[in-house]
Amino acid sequence: MPRRSSSQSTIVNLAGKRVQKDAITVMDDVGQSAEFIKSKQEEQQSQPGKRQRTANQLVNPANDETHVGKLGGLANLPTEVFTEIASHLWPLDIINLTRSSKSFRSLLLNRSSIHIWQKAANNVPGLPGCPPDMNLPLYLAFMFVETCTSCGEGEHMEADTILRVRLCVPCRQSCLIPWNDVPPDIMPIIAHSAEIAPIPRQSNAYSLQYDVLSLVAEYEEKKGLNNARAFRVWAAKKRRLVNTRFMYAYKMRKFLKAMDLVRERKMDDIKAERKEEIKHRLEELGWTREDMNFSYRGCLHQAEWFQLVSQPKPLTEREWTDLEPQLIPLLKANRERRLYVQFQKRQDDRRGRLAELLRAIKQQxxxxxxxxxxxxxxxxxxxxxxxxxxxxxxxxxxxxxxxxxxxxxxxxxxxxxxxxxxxxxxxxxxxxxxxxxxxxxxxxxxxxxxxxxxxxxxxxxxxxxxxxxxxxxxxxxxxxxxxxxxxxxxxxxxxxxxxxxxxxxxxxxxxxxxxxxxxxxxxxxxxxxxxxxxxxxxxxxxxxxxxxxxxxxxxxxxxx
Known part of the structure; x- marks a missing residue:
């Protein structure tokens, strides 16, 4: 029996490690379907003795204990009506609907519902097409769900478009493997990225531990067949997939940056509208725009003012009731401070101009x-x-x-x-x-x-x-x-x-x-x-x- 090379031994040792189930989970319930759920129609066709469901019926939510509230009426709609409504939603709306109950999950992850996902994707201008090695729900979940891919915690996690994950700092430690620790034989056929890294960074690039272990096992399986031609075909396919992943990663990264800009502008608009509404209400109470200016040099309460006023959410009556008593003391203190700063500015300008006039006499x-x-x-x-x-x-x-x-x-x-x-x-x-x-x-x-x-x-x-x-x-x-x-x-x-x-x-x-x-x-x-x-x-x-x-x-x- 021929001896294994050192690189093959590394692969065997790595593959022999226990793969953690929670190393990479995929986008909650949506991502867990690597393939769409087999349609119940197909199941019923395989069992002719059972009664078929009519086309205009949905899954009865009566036995779904998790289905409550306003969604109950939505679930009772005919399929055609529900499909028409869903076709106007954005991907994140469909994802949230899928997570809301078992009935919606079963319906929306059915192969027959692919057109709903496709229409939701089409509703997003500029969204790149789904990569060929991803299913559409998983792709949309990665693009629009900004929590950690592994633990589901956090908000606005940074997306790595090459590894196709969003990882919080703790999960980066458990889910990533340094590129220099990847077995050399599979380096050419596995994706690696420098976009996200554990803290402190120990390598210029990282791969997903789950991907490495899976590919090691697949590599050993193909090697064990002793079919050189089949192995070369398999390796070439993997290399093409890596190249395709890099190509789609660029498109996704460009789109996500554009989405970030859109989000920032939207947040700025909401903040501006909220700020203007607050100023309008304060003017009705007798305060002036000068009193509400906290941007001048020497202002002492700028941080407190902007913390209360500049928030990315509309102002409600209930919030205003709590907000007004907090703003009034700031306005009083700011008015006194502003008048003092203006006095100091006039004094400095006046004395500076007097010095200039006297200096002009001196130079004569x-x-x-x-x-x-x-x-x-x-x-x-x-x-x-x-x-x-x-x-x-x-x-x-x-x-x-x-x-x-x-x-x-x-x-x-x-x-x-x-x-x-x-x-x-x-x-x-x-x-x-x-x-x-x-x-x-x-x-x-x-x-x-x-x-x-x-x-x-x-x-x-x-x-x-x-x-x-x-x-x-x-x-x-x-x-x-x-x-x-x-x-x-x-x-x-x-x-x-x-x-x-x-x-x-x-x-x-x-x-x-x-x-x-x-x-x-x-x-x-x-x-x-x-x-x-x-x-x-x-x-x-x-x-x-x-x-x-x-x-x-x-x-x-x-x-x-």
């Missing part, structure tokens, strides 16, 4: 200009240097010391209204800024005049703008020209090393007198700054004088 002063170097000390011929000047300007805290600006900052109004009022008081605001700047410049220039030993030609500049640019120094006041001299140095207690010499521009920076504006944070009025910490640095001034003399500029101070 100062300059940045490039100039060719003309000094004997220049190392690179024709090079340019950049000179800039940023005058003092009050920051927002200082500006709030002006009553007009304080009113603009604090009074609740829109940004547009603020700008209009700002323009009405622009002259007054600019006068306050000018006086504030002049106080600082006057203080520092007074220190410089007192510290200078030689005041002759102190206001001359050796810098000339390049490329025919306007001379930015021409319009500078004598005080500013004095402060921008190359030998003007100060001391300020505002810096960490208070004895370090600093220029006039550095004094303004360290003392916080350059007016940096942002719309963030709250500001409070601040009195004009104290200038007592600023003093003249005579030592640095003398050193600068000596350096200028070494450069050949003893009588020609240079602006920085």
């Amino acid at each position: 002063d100062g300059f940045t200009v490039q100039m060719p170097t003309q000094h004997p000390a220049t190392l690179v011929s024709g090079s340019l240097i950049t000179a800039s000047y940023e005058p003092p300007f009050p920051e927002l805290n200082y500006m709030l010391d002006c009553p007009v600006v304080l009113d603009l900052y604090e009074t609740d109004r829109t940004a547009t209204e603020l700008e209009a009022k700002f323009e009405q008081h622009r002259v007054e605001i600019e006068r306050y800024i000018t006086e504030w700047k002049a106080r600082i410049q006057t203080h520092c220039s007074k220190l410089a005049r007192q510290g200078l030993k030689n005041t002759k030609n102190i206001l001359q500049s050796s810098l000339v703008a390049s490329d025919n640019q306007p001379n930015p120094f021409a319009n500078l006041s004598d005080d500013i020209k004095l402060l921008l001299r190359a030998d003007s140095f100060f001391i300020t207690t505002a810096q960490f090393y208070s004895e370090r010499p600093v220029t006039y521009g550095s004094v303004l920076k360290f003392e916080g007198l350059l007016g940096t504006y942002t719309a963030l944070g709250a500001a409070i009025p601040k009195a004009p700054p104290s200038l007592d910490g600023i003093s003249w640095n005579a030592e640095a001034h003398n050193a600068a004088q000596e350096l200028l003399a070494c450069l050949g500029l003893p009588t020609c101070p240079t602006l920085k």
Whole structure:
């Protein structure tokens, strides 16, 4: 007797395992009929002694204890009438009717009722045709029953159109087998899929354990016949079935995705209709649409509102009785929150616009200009240097010391209204800024005049703008020209090393007198700054004088 190959041994071992009956059940009562129930007409024809049923009679439900309620009248209808009614139903309606009683199950799973299933399938636009290796009730049950194929639990289970099952997470563990555990000899003739998998996933693809065990048994049976030609024919047929399954799987998957979109749109329509009905009822109670807006940034009760309102079911009077007392507190809290958020938004916009208007005034002063170097000390011929000047300007805290600006900052109004009022008081605001700047410049220039030993030609500049640019120094006041001299140095207690010499521009920076504006944070009025910490640095001034003399500029101070 020839020895088995290793792959054949694997098949034998796998086939020898006990097949669990509940590994894959098929779509409840509908799917359990792999073939339609043999018609009772055929049974009666095989027993001529029994009385035949007339064509317009159905199975008498009188002895069917499970048949109750409104379906009793439906079961008593003549066959032709029942068939006509059933022909207008959708597949899921037929499936539910089949499950409702033994009488309907016996009738609808009879071979003579195939036309009812076919008409139900035809009622669904775009439904792919039934695969040749499936019976129609089983196919329709797979496509439209969204519970777990194995245990019947769960809702909206994901469909695997290759394996033709819907499995919940627990059933995936018991019903699926990793593709790499499938015996190699049957791999080419069994369907496998990567669409659904146990958690955690252990393989790129899976097959149904039931299919593997069944095919292993069939494989051994065909091998045992020792008929090579018949085995090749059988294997080729199985491969064609696998190819056909993949082809139909694509069509079914495409249809199911379209059905999901239709369902989502339908649910959205139901939610929208329900939401509109709720809003209409709330408007009758005096609430506004703004009160019912829970979508703005900063809303605190959005989740609770949408949980109650946005549900895929129509609103009933009974539900409204329970729903109204839950919505009213949310609306009250939302109104208060919305008004506060709107106030905060107006405040931020108003203060931001005020900062922009003040920044525009600030940018009117100062300059940045490039100039060719003309000094004997220049190392690179024709090079340019950049000179800039940023005058003092009050920051927002200082500006709030002006009553007009304080009113603009604090009074609740829109940004547009603020700008209009700002323009009405622009002259007054600019006068306050000018006086504030002049106080600082006057203080520092007074220190410089007192510290200078030689005041002759102190206001001359050796810098000339390049490329025919306007001379930015021409319009500078004598005080500013004095402060921008190359030998003007100060001391300020505002810096960490208070004895370090600093220029006039550095004094303004360290003392916080350059007016940096942002719309963030709250500001409070601040009195004009104290200038007592600023003093003249005579030592640095003398050193600068000596350096200028070494450069050949003893009588020609240079602006920085």
